Amino acid sequence: MPTLRLTVDGVARKVEIDSRTSLLDALRERLEVTAPKKGCDHGQCGSCTVLLDGRRSLSCLALAVAHEGADVVTASGLGSMDEPHPVQQAFLDHDGYQCGYCTPGQVCSVVGMLEEAAQGHPSHVTSDLDPEALIDLSNDEIRERMSGNLCRCGAYAGILDAVRQVHAEAGNGTGGAR
Amino acid sequence: MIARPIETRAVGAHHDRVDGPLKVTGHARYAVEHGPDEGVSEHLTAWLVGAPVAKGRVLRVDATQALATAGVVSVVDHESARRLDDTGEQGDGELAILQDDRIHYRGQIVAIVLAESAEAAREGARLVHVQVEAGDHVADLDSEEAELYAPEEVNAGHETDWSDGDVDAARAGATVVVEGDYSIPYEHNNPLEPHAATAHWDGEVLTMWDSTQAVHAVASTLAPMLGLEVEQVRVRAPYVGGGFGSKGLPHSPEVAAALAAMAVPGRWVRLAVTRQQMFAMTGYRSQSRSRIRLAAEPDGRLLAIEHDAVAPSAAVKEFVEQTATISRMMYAAPARRTTHRAAALDINVSSWMRAPGEMPGTFATEVAMDELAVACDVDPIDLRLRNEPATDPETGNPWNDRRLVECLEQGAERFGWSGRSPEPRTTTDGDWLVGTGVAAATYPTLWMPGNGARIESRTGGRYAVGIGAVDIGTGARTVLQQIAADALDVPVSAIDLAIGDTSLPAATVAGGSSGTGSWGTAIVQTAQQFRADHGPEPAPGLHTQTTTESYPDMAGHALHSFGAVFAEVRVDRWTGEVRVSRLHGTYSVGRIVNPMTARSQLLGGLLMGLSAALHEEGVRDPRFGHVVTQDLATYHVAAHADVPPDLDARWLEESDTLSTPFGGRGIGEIAIVGTAAAIANAAWHATGVRVRDLPVTADAFL
Ligand code: FES
Ligand code: FES
Numbered sequence: 001m002p003t004l005r006l007t008v009d010g011v012a013r014k015v016e017i018d019s020r021t022s023l024l025d026a027l028r029e030r031l032e033v034t035a036p037k038k039g040c041d042h043g044q045c046g047s048c049t050v051l052l053d054g055r056r057s058l059s060c061l062a063l064a065v066a067h068e069g070a071d072v073v074t075a076s077g078l079g080s081m082d083e084p085h086p087v088q089q090a091f092l093d094h095d096g097y098q099c100g101y102c103t104p105g106q107v108c109s110v111v112g113m114l115e116e117a118a119q120g121h122p123s124h125v126t127s128d129l130d131p132e133a134l135i136d137l138s139n140d141e142i143r144e145r146m147s148g149n150l151c152r153c154g155a156y157a158g159i160l161d162a163v164r165q166v167h168a169e170a171g172n173g174t175g176g177a178r
Numbered sequence: 179m180i181a182r183p184i185e186t187r188a189v190g191a192h193h194d195r196v197d198g199p200l201k202v203t204g205h206a207r208y209a210v211e212h213g214p215d216e217g218v219s220e221h222l223t224a225w226l227v228g229a230p231v232a233k234g235r236v237l238r239v240d241a242t243q244a245l246a247t248a249g250v251v252s253v254v255d256h257e258s259a260r261r262l263d264d265t266g267e268q269g270d271g272e273l274a275i276l277q278d279d280r281i282h283y284r285g286q287i288v289a290i291v292l293a294e295s296a297e298a299a300r301e302g303a304r305l306v307h308v309q310v311e312a313g314d315h316v317a318d319l320d321s322e323e324a325e326l327y328a329p330e331e332v333n334a335g336h337e338t339d340w341s342d343g344d345v346d347a348a349r350a351g352a353t354v355v356v357e358g359d360y361s362i363p364y365e366h367n368n369p370l371e372p373h374a375a376t377a378h379w380d381g382e383v384l385t386m387w388d389s390t391q392a393v394h395a396v397a398s399t400l401a402p403m404l405g406l407e408v409e410q411v412r413v414r415a416p417y418v419g420g421g422f423g424s425k426g427l428p429h430s431p432e433v434a435a436a437l438a439a440m441a442v443p444g445r446w447v448r449l450a451v452t453r454q455q456m457f458a459m460t461g462y463r464s465q466s467r468s469r470i471r472l473a474a475e476p477d478g479r480l481l482a483i484e485h486d487a488v489a490p491s492a493a494v495k496e497f498v499e500q501t502a503t504i505s506r507m508m509y510a511a512p513a514r515r516t517t518h519r520a521a522a523l524d525i526n527v528s529s530w531m532r533a534p535g536e537m538p539g540t541f542a543t544e545v546a547m548d549e550l551a552v553a554c555d556v557d558p559i560d561l562r563l564r565n566e567p568a569t570d571p572e573t574g575n576p577w578n579d580r581r582l583v584e585c586l587e588q589g590a591e592r593f594g595w596s597g598r599s600p601e602p603r604t605t606t607d608g609d610w611l612v613g614t615g616v617a618a619a620t621y622p623t624l625w626m627p628g629n630g631a632r633i634e635s636r637t638g639g640r641y642a643v644g645i646g647a648v649d650i651g652t653g654a655r656t657v658l659q660q661i662a663a664d665a666l667d668v669p670v671s672a673i674d675l676a677i678g679d680t681s682l683p684a685a686t687v688a689g690g691s692s693g694t695g696s697w698g699t700a701i702v703q704t705a706q707q708f709r710a711d712h713g714p715e716p717a718p719g720l721h722t723q724t725t726t727e728s729y730p731d732m733a734g735h736a737l738h739s740f741g742a743v744f745a746e747v748r749v750d751r752w753t754g755e756v757r758v759s760r761l762h763g764t765y766s767v768g769r770i771v772n773p774m775t776a777r778s779q780l781l782g783g784l785l786m787g788l789s790a791a792l793h794e795e796g797v798r799d800p801r802f803g804h805v806v807t808q809d810l811a812t813y814h815v816a817a818h819a820d821v822p823p824d825l826d827a828r829w830l831e832e833s834d835t836l837s838t839p840f841g842g843r844g845i846g847e848i849a850i851v852g853t854a855a856a857i858a859n860a861a862w863h864a865t866g867v868r869v870r871d872l873p874v875t876a877d878a879f880l
Contacts, residue, residue, distance in 0.1 A: 020297045029223070029296050034211035035204025037419070039370045040453040044810040047370055075204035088202040092194065095778045099651025100201030101371040101419025107202060139823065147817040150810065152370045152420050153651050154782030156821045 004064055008033055009077025015064075023062035024048045027072070035074035035104040039150070046149030049105035049112070050074050056112025058148075075104030078111060087111055090165040096158035102151045110163055113145045114170070137167055179710070181703035181729055183835040188660040188670045189771050189842070196656045196675075197417070197649070206417040209374040209389040210448040218376060222251060222292045224438040224449035225299035226431065227306050228285035228458060232315035232803025233524045236279040239289050240307040247305060249298025254290040254441050262433075263405035271494035272527040273403065275430045276437060281310065282494035283526040284804040285458025287430050290438050292447065315524035318800035319465065319490045324521040326488060329498045332518045333534055334624075334690075336500040342571070343513030348482035352473035356550045360470060360542035361871045364796030364805055365463040366456070367531045368815055369650075371419020373431050373460045374450035377439035384436055385412045390428070391421040392687035394646050397680045399428045400436055415678045418650040422786070423530030424461045425650070426689040431459055457808035461529030462796065464489045466501050468542035473511075478554040478561045480511035485543065486519070493522040500535030504543055507736070508620060510567035524803055530689060532786060533847035536621055537854075544617035544855030545870060548862065555600065558616050558859070559586050570736030578735045578836045581766035582618055585742040585830065589764035590616070592828070593744040602866035610748040612759075615859025619763075619852030623737035623837045624692040624844070625730045629700035630683025633666070633708045634721035636674070641666055643704075644676040646685035647697040652846060653775030654693055660771055661698040661840050665705035667714075683723055691739075691844025694771060695837060699729045702839040731836045739843050741765040743784070743852045746824075747860035754876030758788055758857055760824040763849055768834035769841035780827035780849045787853025789816035792873050 001016045008031060015030045024041070027033040027050075039047035041060045048060040051073040059072075079085030084092065087110045097103040117135045125144045126135065135141065142163050143156075151159065200206040212218045229236070241253035259276035275287045289306050293299035316323045328338050349355060369389075376387040384406065390396050390413070397411040404411070418425065435449040451459055466489040473482040487501035502516035531537075551558040563583055569576050590596065598614055599605070605612040634642040643662045649655040655677060663670040676682055686696055708722035730737055746760035763784050770776045793814040796805045807813040827849065833841030854872055861879075862868050869878045 018295060018297045020301075021295075025296050028211070032213040034207065034213075037208070037371070038450065039372070039419075040810055042453075042809070044453075045370065075202065079203055081199040081203055081205065084199060084202060088199075091202045092198045095195070095774050097198075097201055097651075098653070098775075098778055098782060099370065099418060099420040100197070100206050101208060101369075101651075103201050104204035107204075143818045143821060147819040150370065150815060150817055152368055152422070152786075152815060153778075154785035154816065155778060156785065156816075156818045157781050157825055158778060159818070160821075 002065060005069055006067065007071045009074055017064045019065050021064045022060050023064045023067055024059035026064040027059065033074060035076040037101050037105060039101065046109060047102050047105040049108045049149060051108055051112055056109050075107045078107060086169060087162065087166050090162035093165065094158040094161040096162040097155050098153035102149060106149045106151065106159055109146060109149045114167065179703060179707050179724065181699050181839040182706060183839045184664050184702055186664050186769065186840055188663045189840050190769055192774050193656055193660055193670060193772050195653060195775060196659060208371050208417050208419050209387050210376050210450050212376050212387050218446045221446035221448050222294060222442060223296045223299040224435065224447050225291045225303040226287050226434060226451065226455060227289035227291065227303050227308065228455060229281040229288045230308055231281060231310050231312040232284040232317055233313040234281045235311045236281060236288055237309040237311055240309060243305040244291060244302040247298060247302050249294040250291060250302035251294060252292045252441055253306060254437060255288065259437050260440050262403045264402045272430055273428065273433050275433055283492060283524055284802060285455065285526055287434050287459065290434050292438055292442060315803050317523050317525050317798060317803035319521055321800065324523060326519040326521050329496060329518065329520050332498045332500040334500055336503050339517045340506055341515040345482045345484055345513040345515040348513040349471065349473040352481045353476045354474045354553050356472045356546060356553050358470055358546055358549060358870055359467060360545060361467045362465060362538040362541060363872060364465045364798060365531060365790060365794050366796050366813060367422040367424035367462065368456065369420030369422055369424060372451045372453060372456055373425065373429065375432060375435035376446060376448050377435040378446045379439040379443050381443055383410050383412060384439060386435065387414050388432060389418050389425055390415050391418065391425045391648055391650050391689050393648060393678060393680045394684045395687055396428050396432060400432065403433065404436060413680045415648050418648060421650045422532045423534065423689055426530045426687050429460045453810065454808045457796065457805045458526045461527065463531035463534065464491065464499060464528035466499060466538045468501055468539065470542050470546040472546055472550050474550055474554060476554060478550060478556040478564050480509055480565050482513040483509065483511045485516045487517065488519045490523045490525060491520040492525050492527040495527045497528045499538060501539040503535055504539035507570055507572040508543065509565040510571060514571065525798065532850045533621060536847065536851045540619065540851045541854045541872060544852055545858050548615065548859040549868065557600065559590055559595065562586060562618055573736055575734065575736040578737045578834055579832065580738065580740060581830055582740040585740055585764045585766055586618065589742040589744050589762055593762050595744065602863050609751050611751055611864040612746065612748050613860045613862065613864025614744065614746050615856045615863055617743050617852035617855035617859060619741035619743055619848055621691055621739050621848040621851055623695065623730060623739065624690040625837065626686035626692050626696040627727050628725060629685050629696050630723060630725040631700040631704040632683050632721060632723040633704050635712065635716040635718050637718045639668065640672050640674060641668065642674045642676065643701060644682040645697055645700060646680055646682040647677045647693060648688045649677060650688050652688065652693065652779055653772060654688065656775060657694055657771040658697060658701060662701050662705065664840065665702040691846040691848065693844065694842060695844055698840055699838055700726045729839065735836055737837050739765065739767040739848050741848050741852065743856040745856040745860040747857055747864050749861060749864045749879050754879035756792055756861060756874055756876060758822045761788060761822045763827045765829045765848060766832060767829055767845045767848060768832060768837055768843035770829055771840065771842050776845055777827055779845055781825060783849025784825065784827060784853055785816050785821065787850040788820065788857060790872060791854035791857035795873050
């Protein structure tokens with residue numbers, strides 16, 4: 001079995017994997033890192049979202065063997081119970097969750113999404129595609145950019161408010177920064 | 179002792195979710211996330227194999243290739259599985275898996291593969307060859323072989339047929355008759371955490387972490403089936419990733435988890451149902467059809483309501499939603515007649531999904547009321563005001579406090595209803611046709627007896643409160659602490675609450691909007707008994723445990739919640755695209771225990787109603803018998819971009835101590851009730867096209 005080296009939430013880890021193992025299963029089944037959730041196992045729900053080398057990524061669609069040496073950050077690595085990440089604090093402030101199953105993925109997705117917007121990546125609803133133009137992170141933009149993360153509890157209103165809060169705190173579109 | 183009403187201080191006030199930090203940092207542990215630090219090491223992964231046909235017999239489960247696969251440990255089939263002692267009162271065909279060779283529906287569990295890794299288990303499952311003799315199945319309600327019958331009763335013990343007054347005479351004498359057929363497709367709960375369990379059998383005790391809405395019900399269902407005493411089954415559910423009814427009753431994967439663990443004594447087994455398998459194995463809302471006939475005076479006053487509901491039911495286990503019961507109590511028509519008919523099909527087993535009965539029934543009746551308003555040229559709100567019953571039309575009992583009128587009036591005020599044109603297709607915004615609609619909502623107060631609670635005094639003025647309730651995301655863990663604090667007259671911070679474990683006093687299901695009321699009453703009753711036993715300043719280590727028998731004034735009053743839903747819908751005149759731009763709910767649900775968690779729950783219900791209105795449709799292919807839209811791409815549930823820009827839930831300030839000692843009724847279901855009707859009514863107002871079948875999709879407007 002191949003051995004994979006990963007940095008997970010800041011800690012160097014080695015894990016024996018099968019060539020079929022998804023990054024999600026490497027984390028959940030082999031490393032007992034269960035912050036990323038398995039809601040569908042094939043890229044349709046977003047609950048497995050992690051930051052993979054700094055970008056939000058669906059870990060159920062990533063084959064672990066293809067990510068030797070990668071840096072993986074899950075919701076547990078973004079903040080702790082005592083010192084939550086600003087995005088996590090905003091979710092608490094606005095009740096952006098109920099059952100909590102989609103939440104670690106939502107949190108990672110928000111962090112990655114704010115960074116994408118800061119870098120000027122357009123979305124489906126961006127009207128000005130000039131690469132130099134700043135993204136105006138309107139509610140429509142946030143809703144669109146967060147639509148890969150399903151929440152069956154329907155906590156979207158709180159999630160939107162949480163993103164707005166973080167975005168406002170960070171000022172002028174650099175919301176991803178800690 | 180029966181609980182007495184309490185003075186509320188913490189109840190009604192904001193209180194942070196006590197499990198929030200665990201959830202947002204990913205440390206809350208769901209059913210298959212318990213690891214070595216909790217004693218779960220070297221676990222096996224179980225993978226379920228479903229029947230490849232809708233009816234027939236298993237000739238042989240050929241596991242040769244699977245067992246030759248590296249990592250596969252065992253394949254359990256109908257020949258090798260442990261024999262179940264008892265399969266429930268009438269023989270529960272849903273749960274009695276792997277006991278014989280009969281196939282009742284496509285996707286029924288016919289084998290369990292156990293392997294050292296998830297990859298090996300999945301590969302092994304692919305290599306299990308299930309040889310079958312296929313029989314002729316019927317999976318279509320419209321098939322000639324689908325025969326309708328009257329079930330003995332419908333869900334929640336309601337009467338199948340019920341009538342009051344002379345409907346035929348009333349209709350014959352009526353000036354206005356509105357008639358229509360309304361339908362709901364198959365809908366699937368799809369909690370984001372798939373049904374899953376971690377199980378272990380040591381020869382004496384079966385230990386499970388299960389994704390369930392009712393730990394005690396899982397134990398008391400599984401124990402007799404497995405030939406065990408209920409004490410020999412320990413079930414825990416500290417965190418559950420949603421349920422919406424589908425985890426309310428045990429389903430076959432829970433039996434599979436138990437059988438798998440018992441096949442490998444001493445080893446831990448993790449079993450997670452795949453998203454696709456959930457569409458076959460874990461319950462769903464049945465498709466249903468309602469024929470409605472409303473007879474009225476020219477001014478809209480109802481003379482008669484007829485509501486005939488038809489739905490398929492699994493041949494292997496009957497479940498029939500109480501779709502027509504809404505018409506027994508909602509409006510003041512002197513004559514009402516309601517029936518339920520079912521057809522037993524070779525399909526998987528339907529079950530509870532958020533507001534079973536009220537949700538589909540209200541879609542039908544509230545769209546029909548909108549049609550009546552048009553027929554009588556009466557404002558839809560006035561129509562409902564004209565049909566307000568002074569007492570409960572079903573029982574004749576006085577209402578606890580029926581405040582539908584206030585919900586409608588306050589909702590209308592906030593929404594800006596007045597001045598709305600009665601004509602459809604009168605408002606446009608660019609290419610959008612814009613319309614507004616309203617619907618009423620109701621949900622009964624379901625209060626479950628038999629809930630126990632245990633309270634123990636600790637040092638420093640703290641109290642341990644234990645009850646086997648489950649928090650599936652509702653906020654139960656938080657609101658029960660608030661209730662306990664008020665009942666004991668101490669600060670919320672003095673309460674150490676334990677839930678979600680069969681080692682705690684028995685609790686009923688987190689379902690039917692009954693949890694907070696039923697569990698909260700048990701806590702109040704126990705707290706009051708504790709004070710009677712041990713006084714206001716007890717020494718540490720004293721405890722009291724009680725179980726509820728009764729509280730609410732069910733016999734004396736008709737106990738219901740009410741609400742009004744307002745929607746603004748936009749339909750693109752060229753593409754038919756339907757968007758909900760505004761969605762408001764106003765509710766009378768008794769005292770709100772925690773405004774933050776309550777708002778989230780009500781908004782979540784409104785969104786699930788929107789999702790049913792516009793998106794959700796399980797499509798069963800009658801040739802094969804299964805739902806083919808078995809994933810989250812082909813079965814779309816509302817995503818973030820589907821949320822209306824103006825989404826709002828409010829409630830009336832009130833307290834209902836006839837229902838519970840803290841004055842609150844349940845809120846989990848009511849916000850899905852009526853929502854799809856309000857949206858369909860608004861779509862009519864936008865376009866002039868009346869849609870009577872959910873979901874409301876673009877093709878209706880082209
Ligand atoms: S589990 Fe990866 S997207 Fe659903
Ligand atoms: S909080 Fe339950 S699915 Fe999002």
